[in-house]
Amino acid sequence: MLEIKNLQVKLEEEDKQILKGVDLTVEAGKVHAIMGPNGSGKSTLSYVLSGRDGYEVTDGTATLAGEDILDMEPEERAAAGLFLAFQYPVEIPGVGNMTFMRTAVNSQRKARGQEEMSSTDFLKLVREKAKELKIDADMLKRPVNVGFSGGEKKRNEILQMAMLEPKMCILDETDSGLDVDAMRLVADGVNALRDEGRGFLVITHYQRLLDHIQPDVVHIMSNGRIIKTGGPELALEVEKNGYEHLKEEVA
Numbered sequence: 038m039l040e041i042k043n044l045q046v047k048l049e050e051e052d053k054q055i056l057k058g059v060d061l062t063v064e065a066g067k068v069h070a071i072m073g074p075n076g077s078g079k080s081t082l083s084y085v086l087s088g089r090d091g092y093e094v095t096d097g098t099a100t101l102a103g104e105d106i107l108d109m110e111p112e113e114r115a116a117a118g119l120f121l122a123f124q125y126p127v128e129i130p131g132v133g134n135m136t137f138m139r140t141a142v143n144s145q146r147k148a149r150g151q152e153e154m155s156s157t158d159f160l161k162l163v164r165e166k167a168k169e170l171k172i173d174a175d176m177l178k179r180p181v182n183v184g185f186s187g188g189e190k191k192r193n194e195i196l197q198m199a200m201l202e203p204k205m206c207i208l209d210e211t212d213s214g215l216d217v218d219a220m221r222l223v224a225d226g227v228n229a230l231r232d233e234g235r236g237f238l239v240i241t242h243y244q245r246l247l248d249h250i251q252p253d254v255v256h257i258m259s260n261g262r263i264i265k266t267g268g269p270e271l272a273l274e275v276e277k278n279g280y281e282h283l284k285e286e287v288a
């Protein structure tokens with residue numbers, strides 16, 4: 038589904054190499070997790086895949102279902118089926134959440150040559166999905182993420198994901214401030230959307246999140262590279278021994 042080969046990325050403004058050759062393949066139907074110390078490049082990887090400005094790819098490739106995504110505009114990546122949830126979601130004052138989501142869904146449908154959804158149909162669908170995911174539909178009336186609590190932002194993220202039905206979901210999870218219920222909600226959301234045709238990449242510091250999600254594969258990123266890949270037991274090992282131990286082991 039998502040195939041990243043030897044991805045090397047530097048900052049546009051400075052001569053600073055952040056990703057130093059990332060190799061990663063997420064198969065359809067699988068959940069992969071990335072853990073790693075602060076500043077190892079996890080968020081940078083998600084930013085580069087989303088097409089955010091400020092980064093320059095100096096080498097390597099990234100494809101989604103065989104299509105090169107690095108050359109695409111951010112909205113083309115979304116239309117191709119890539120969904121990203123960021124560590125720090127943006128607030129958009131003045132734009133209603135419902136309008137925002139409908140615009141996102143419709144621009145994606147348009148790009149895929151499907152008919153746009155009417156506001157009535159959209160409302161019906163969004164209410165249905167919100168109910169399934171036990172999300173309070175009142176949140177839809179508020180401006181995007183403005184004044185949302187950390188947990189509400191998470192709910193919103195899961196709802197967006199459910200509405201867009203992406204092929205590949207990348208979630209960069211905050212490392213602080215999420216209570217047990219919010220974490221549970223992210224996990225339940227991912228589990229509810231787990232599907233043979235869909236891949237997940239979950240970036241997290243929490244072993245606890247992975248208790249609920251049960252990843253198929255766990256990667257450890259350090260200093261701009263994946264230094265180790267294993268099963269769920271790798272996350273437990275990190276929890277017990279920390280990253281230093283691992284770094285020494287692979288050095």
Ligand SMILES: Nc1ncnc2c1ncn2[C@@H]1O[C@H](COP(=O)(O)OP(=O)(O)OP(=O)(O)O)[C@@H](O)[C@H]1O
Nearest residue numbers: 048055073074075076077078079080081082091124
């Ligand atoms: N725009 C930028 N300007 C300067 N430095 C940057 C920029 N973007 C990333 N970096 C640097 O790149 C490195 C990787 O950052 P990144 O946010 O990807 O780490 P991370 O693995 O997500 O960390 P965390 O676990 O704290 O979320 C850090 O040293 C960071 O300071």
Ligand SMILES: [Mg+2]
Nearest residue numbers: 079080081124
């Ligand atoms: Mg980060």
